[in-house]
Amino acid sequence: MLNYIWGFMILVGILYGSLTGNIAAVGNGILDSAKEAVSLCITMLGVMALWTGIMEIASDSGLIKAATKKIIPVIRGLFPGIPQNHKAWEYISLNIIANILGLGWAATPAGLKAMEELQKVHVDNCKLRHAGSWQEKSRSASNAMCAFLVINISSLQLIPVNIIAYRSQYGSVNPAVIVAPSILATGVSTLAAVIYCMIKNKTKEE
Numbered sequence: 001m002l003n004y005i006w007g008f009m010i011l012v013g014i015l016y017g018s019l020t021g022n023i024a025a026v027g028n029g030i031l032d033s034a035k036e037a038v039s040l041c042i043t044m045l046g047v048m049a050l051w052t053g054i055m056e057i058a059s060d061s062g063l064i065k066a067a068t069k070k071i072i073p074v075i076r077g078l079f080p081g082i083p084q085n086h087k088a089w090e091y092i093s094l095n096i097i098a099n100i101l102g103l104g105w106a107a108t109p110a111g112l113k114a115m116e117e118l119q120k121v122h123v124d125n126c127k128l129r130h131a132g133s134w135q136e137k138s139r140s141a142s143n144a145m146c147a148f149l150v151i152n153i154s155s156l157q158l159i160p161v162n163i164i165a166y167r168s169q170y171g172s173v174n175p176a177v178i179v180a181p182s183i184l185a186t187g188v189s190t191l192a193a194v195i196y197c198m199i200k201n202k203t204k205e206e
Contacts, residue, residue, distance in 0.1 A: 025143055040169050047165045051103055068093040078151065078197050079144045082127065088117035092148060099152065102161035118145045145198040154193035156187045 017026035058064050071093050082088050091114035098107035122142040141149075160182040167175035 006135070040166075043169045044162075044165055046106060047161060049104070049156075050163060052106065055098075055101075055103065055106060060087045064094070064097065067097055071096060077145050077150075078194065080201055081142065081144050082118070082121055084122065086117065088114055088121060091117060095148075095152060099155040100158050102157045104162060104189040107155075111148075114148060115145060118142065118148060143201060147201070150197055151190070155186060155188040156180055156190040 013025055014023075014195065017023045055064070068090060072089050075092065075096065079088075079092070080082055091110045095107045098104075098110060122145065125142070139170040158179075160178055163178050163182065164175045
């Protein structure tokens with residue numbers, strides 16, 4: 001769907017430029033944007049390489065594993081339906097830690113794996129509670145899956161790596177000045193998400 005939307009917008013822009021006699025400006029804009037896109041990709045590649053390397057060092061040193069063990073007791077109340085030693089906890093923790101560090105590209109794979117594990121838990125629960133219609137019930141998202149999605153979207157960030165890189169790329173005098181406002185904004189959004197999830201967890205899941 002997005003491909004159609006973007007394609008439509010591009011065609012409208014070219015058509016409008018042609019009708020108003022600004023087709024040369026449209027062409028120059030396309031070339032300049034392509035140049036900026038390549039430059040931005042190179043900048044982001046460097047940032048990604050740096051933080052991916054740091055994450056690998058943290059993982060090899062055991063820091064990520066230790067952080068995962070520390071964060072599980074904090075978030076356990078948000079996912080009451082997950083067994084204590086289930087593999088989903090590892091992926092959920094990794095996703096949250098990556099988001100806190102502003103590593104959205106590192107958080108995505110862990111988030112997808114977490115959803116897969118949460119779906120397995122949901123299917124198992126449906127089989128226990130709805131023996132005759134568990135397949136139909138398992139097609140809907142569980143409370144834990146919804147809670148994880150809400151927490152993931154709210155995403156507390158201590159270091160907004162992407163925004164800092166964008167600001168640096170486009171000539172900001174102080175790219176990191178966004179850190180404090182980012183912590184405040186994402187802190188409020190995460191607090192709202194946690195409160196919402198705790199309220200919803202009090203409702204009985206069908």
